[in-house]
Each structure stands twice: as structure tokens, then as C-alpha cells.
Amino acid sequence: MLLLGIDIGTSSVKVCVVDAHDQRVIASAQYPDQESPIIALQTGWAEQSPDMWWQQTGQAIAMCHKKGRYHPKDISAIGIAYQMHGLVLVDKEQKVLRNSIIWCDSRAVKIGDKAFEDIGHEACLSHMLNSPGNFTAAKLAWVKQNEPEIYEQVDKVMLPGDYIAMKLTGEITTSASALSEGIFFDFQFNGLSKDITDYFDFDKELFPTVKPVFSSHGRITTAVANALQLTAGVPVTYKAGDQPNNALALNVLKPGEVAATAGTSGVIYGVSDQLAYDVQSRVNTFAHVNYTAERKRLGVLLCINGTGSLYRWIKTSFGSALSYREMNEVARKAPAGSDGLRILPFGNGAERMLNNKQVGAHILNIDLNLHSQAHVFRAANEGIACAFRYGLDIMRGNGMHPTVIRAGRTNMFLSDLFAETFVNATGVPVELYDNDGSMGAALGAGIGAEIFASAAEAFSNSKPVAYIEPTNTQQFDVIYQSWVMLLQEHLGKL
Structure with missing residues (x-):
């Protein structure tokens, strides 16, 4: 049984196909070879085209297929990892309304900082574990303030991985983990933050259906399956931001375990079972991939x-x-x-x-x-x-x-x-470890599709090199x- 992992990075898209039987990577590919451009219309701004990510995803999957090491129709589940905190806006026809304002864009810092002051430090930190600061919620508020003609057309607000899943399946979902990384999630009430939606006057209908990270986020359409040489109806069973996903790829799931990456950005990511926060919000806490209301697992992230x-x-x-x-x-x-x-x-x-x-x-x-x-x-x-x-x-x-x-x-x-x-x-x-984001996404898909009985089984063959x-x-x-x-x-x- 084969699993497809897709990692939507800032520099490129990486994909791999994993054999669920022994968790071995059969083939992998990356597109493009050169680093993808970041659009900087002003100092401190950073944007990328979501359509570019989708085109690169197709190219990377095609390159992986061409290696001839597996039959594409044998892929039975898909997982997606993605660059965190990016803002993707689509209309009712699921058309992108503007370039994504990505993770390293700084235009909304003052908006987020003002929200932190007005809502109150204690309220933000105790409920959201972070300042709104330079995160997706503040970026959405920037669009609302500065591009009202675009904001009025918005049907759904997404993160990059939600967008790629939408392109594959035609369905739009999100997760507690994704909402938390956008500072849209209230950890005290385990749902969409009323403080944020009320303060910025965001319509709650803008936010997709919330599902567990490990669950079905839709099935690929016939048209997409034909274009990508896959089987129609294959489910997307996992979506996570790149740093929670990297931690998953390294089997970092228990309190006290710590992962690191040094890609375009550098991250140290530790798992905790405490709803704790840094009083200055210099390091940030999000719902980890295995977070539930009953069994809290938080990712403490230094970026x-x-x-x-x-x-x-x-x-x-x-x-x-x-x-x-x-x-x-x-x-x-x-x-x-x-x-x-x-x-x-x-x-x-x-x-x-x-x-x-x-x-x-x-x-x-x-x-x-x-x-x-x-x-x-x-x-x-x-x-x-x-x-x-x-x-x-x-x-x-x-x-x-x-x-x-x-x-x-x-x-x-x-x-x-x-x-x-x-x-x-x-x-x-x-x-x-010889693990990367695309492999983590593939194994996450196996967990979400219940091909593995547990995360422990998914990483039973993972050994340090x-x-x-x-x-x-x-x-x-x-x-x-x-x-x-x-x-x-x-x-x-x-």
C-alpha cells in the first residue's frame, strides 16, 4: 500500500511515495530546482502565488511518477505539509483572489500588536497562547483594511495546505492546529476565537469546517486524478504546517521531545502538555498534530x-x-x-x-x-x-x-x-534522521487513513543515522x- 506525501515549501514543492509496509521511501522529487521567487512589492512584504504552488505540485508528482518505481494507481492516501501562517483567500468559485501573504511578511505587525493591546495581553496569552502579532489573523485584517474590494469577495480563509487540499478534492477544511497557527483558535474554549472574530469583525462563515489533522479532508476529483495519473476518490487524510509535520516526521509527539529544522527558516520545536506561553510571545505555542481537547499536545516553536x-x-x-x-x-x-x-x-x-x-x-x-x-x-x-x-x-x-x-x-x-x-x-x-517533510506527510496520511494502527507503528523502522x-x-x-x-x-x- 502506497502513500503520497506533499510538502509545500517556500523554496520548492517536495513529494515522495512511501511503502506503508516498511515505511520506505520508494521515490521522491522536488520542483523547481531553483528556489521559487518571493514577491516583495514593498520592504518587509513577502508574497507567493498559490497557483504557483499548485502548478509545482503537479510537476513534482509527475517527476516522481516518471522514475517508474511504483504504479501511481496504487497510491491509497495523500498527506500534505505546508509553509505555516500564509493567508490564502478564495471566492465562492474557489478562485484565488490575491497572492498569498506568506509567513515572513511583516506588513501586519502593527495591526497584530494593536490587537494584543486592545484585547489585552492576559486574554490573548491565556486563551490563544500567543500575541496576534505577525500571524495570519493580522494579515487578514490588513486585507480587510487596505483591500476592501477583495475582502468583500472572500468566501473562505485558508492556509497554504488547505488550499492544496481544496485543489485536489474540491473541499475546504481546516484543523485546530491550522487555526492555532493563524491565531484564530481559543485553547480555553477549544474553538474559533470569539475575541479575534469580534475584534476584527470577521464573519465566522469565512472559516472552513474544522476536522482533526488525521482524518479525511476530501477525496481527489476525477479531473485531478486523471491529470495526476492517480485514482479518483483517493482521500487526503492529513494536513499540517511544516514545523508540526517535521516534528511528526521525527517521531516527536510526546512531552519533552524536541525537533529542529534549518531550511529557509530555522526552527526549534518542542512538545509540551501544558497550556503555557512566553509572556513576550517571542516563542509561540500551537496545537500539535496530535492535539485533542482531552489530551493536550502543544508545539512550542522558536522561529x-x-x-x-x-x-x-x-x-x-x-x-x-x-x-x-x-x-x-x-x-x-x-x-x-x-x-x-x-x-x-x-x-x-x-x-x-x-x-x-x-x-x-x-x-x-x-x-x-x-x-x-x-x-x-x-x-x-x-x-x-x-x-x-x-x-x-x-x-x-x-x-x-x-x-x-x-x-x-x-x-x-x-x-x-x-x-x-x-x-x-x-x-x-x-x-x-533520513526523514524530511514529504516523508512525514506521507506517514501522516497513513495514520489518518488508519493504515497504521498508531503513530508508533508508522515510525517503527525509524532509526537515527x-x-x-x-x-x-x-x-x-x-x-x-x-x-x-x-x-x-x-x-x-x-
Whole structure:
């Protein structure tokens, strides 16, 4: 029995087909090869076309089929992972009304912050576990205020994964997990937040039917099945944001377990059974994929917008002729600490862990007679690792103390240098797995379709492929303290 996983990323769409019998990936594909564009009509804005995601999904599925390693008609369930917090608006004919305002867009920060003040800090944090801040609810309010002619046509408000499921099935659903990541969910009442809908005067009919993450979200239509060479009626049985899904892919489901990613953005994601929150809303709490009203499982998420996005910029600007592997080899030619060169990796929108401030990315302490390409590459790795340490210290202050962090051997964790730098910066060992978002989505589909009796069965064959322990934390602590001083200087100027 085969499972199809679809991962709608900012950079590309990844798909894979998994054999449910042994949880083995039979084939996978990614489209496009080059990173997808982000539309920035103004400074701090970030948009993508939902139709682009759908076209890329079809291309990636076709590429996977062409490998000839399975029969497409044998796929029996579909799971979807997606970039979090994006706003997708459709009319009654299910046509997209505007580009998606995606996760790293900062235009609605002031709207969300004002809502936080007006509704009240205690009410927002105790009921929604977050400030409305720079999340989907505030982005919808921005459209209502600034594009009323579009807002008046809106039939349903969705996140990116809801949109892809709609394109597959013609049905529109959402989940408690999705509503919570948009700051539309009230954890005290386990439903749509009356505080948010009343404050922004959102019609409750704008929001789709709420279903469990692991359940049927519709069946693919005949027209779509024919176009994608699939069987009509195959169910979509799982939808989750990329970070909860990454945690699922790493079998991070129990309180105290922690996952990390270092893709376009960087994330540490820990599971808790407490309705807790950071008083400054610098780290955020959402309903995890296995959240229920009776058995609360929360995902505590630290997000750094500028991780892989910084390294991509460094590659384009300083190493365009090199592959990422070659960049990492060059970086090793510079010593730990990069001879004092420091990089702040914050140039991709407002950073929640910095109280929604836009610090910008900075290359600091450049010595024209000393520093080379190798120093820039190594300092980028170190700057990203320092940002992870900064965020993890906030999580520690809120009671999250991981003894090991699980990560997929993908994106920046493909680099031995980055993985070593990460563990020395954080002081926490890392287990690496050959799992990614598309595989997590496929296994999630198997859980939702009850092909697996439990999540434990879905991950019965999951084993770490590497274990990396800290070896040089004292030296890196010196590097980190100098990095923090520079960050504080820049924060003080804002």
C-alpha cells in the first residue's frame, strides 16, 4: 500500500511515495530546482502565488511518477505539509483572489500588536497562547483594511495546505492546529476565537469546517486524478504546517521531545502538555498534530526567519560558482570564530524572537587585510547557530530543557560543519534522521487513513543515522557572547 506525501515549501514543492509496509521511501522529487521567487512589492512584504504552488505540485508528482518505481494507481492516501501562517483567500468559485501573504511578511505587525493591546495581553496569552502579532489573523485584517474590494469577495480563509487540499478534492477544511497557527483558535474554549472574530469583525462563515489533522479532508476529483495519473476518490487524510509535520516526521509527539529544522527558516520545536506561553510571545505555542481537547499536545516553536535564506544570499553574493557542499569545504579553511567576523542573520522580515523587530542582516567586524571568502562562509554558519542558541535560551527560560534534539539530515543539516557548530552553540546533542517533510506527510496520511494502527507503528523502522555531541562548547560560548553584544547594540538602535 502506497502513500503520497506533499510538502509545500517556500523554496520548492517536495513529494515522495512511501511503502506503508516498511515505511520506505520508494521515490521522491522536488520542483523547481531553483528556489521559487518571493514577491516583495514593498520592504518587509513577502508574497507567493498559490497557483504557483499548485502548478509545482503537479510537476513534482509527475517527476516522481516518471522514475517508474511504483504504479501511481496504487497510491491509497495523500498527506500534505505546508509553509505555516500564509493567508490564502478564495471566492465562492474557489478562485484565488490575491497572492498569498506568506509567513515572513511583516506588513501586519502593527495591526497584530494593536490587537494584543486592545484585547489585552492576559486574554490573548491565556486563551490563544500567543500575541496576534505577525500571524495570519493580522494579515487578514490588513486585507480587510487596505483591500476592501477583495475582502468583500472572500468566501473562505485558508492556509497554504488547505488550499492544496481544496485543489485536489474540491473541499475546504481546516484543523485546530491550522487555526492555532493563524491565531484564530481559543485553547480555553477549544474553538474559533470569539475575541479575534469580534475584534476584527470577521464573519465566522469565512472559516472552513474544522476536522482533526488525521482524518479525511476530501477525496481527489476525477479531473485531478486523471491529470495526476492517480485514482479518483483517493482521500487526503492529513494536513499540517511544516514545523508540526517535521516534528511528526521525527517521531516527536510526546512531552519533552524536541525537533529542529534549518531550511529557509530555522526552527526549534518542542512538545509540551501544558497550556503555557512566553509572556513576550517571542516563542509561540500551537496545537500539535496530535492535539485533542482531552489530551493536550502543544508545539512550542522558536522561529528564526533568516537561516537558509541567509546562506542562500551568502552563496549568491560570495560563492555563486560553488555548490553548498563546496562552500562548506571552503568554510573549514577559516578557524572557529572566523577571526572575529560576525554575522547577524536577521534580514528576512520581522523576527518574533526579537519582539517582531526588523534588525536586518549584518556582516560585522570586517578586516580587509584578514578576512576571506572562507571567513564569510564560516561566520554565516556561526551566526545562524548563535541565533539558534539565543532562541533556545528563551525556550529554556520558559521551561523547555532538551537533552537531545532530533533533526532531518536535510537542508543545512546536510553540512557536517553546520551540525557541529549547532551542537557546540546550543550545548545539546543532535540525532539526525533520513526523514524530511514529504516523508512525514506521507506517514501522516497513513495514520489518518488508519493504515497504521498508531503513530508508533508508522515510525517503527525509524532509526537515527548520526549522533553528534558537543565537543567545544567553551570556545563557542566566547563566540556567542561577542555575537550577543553586537545583536544588543543593533536592537538598542531600533
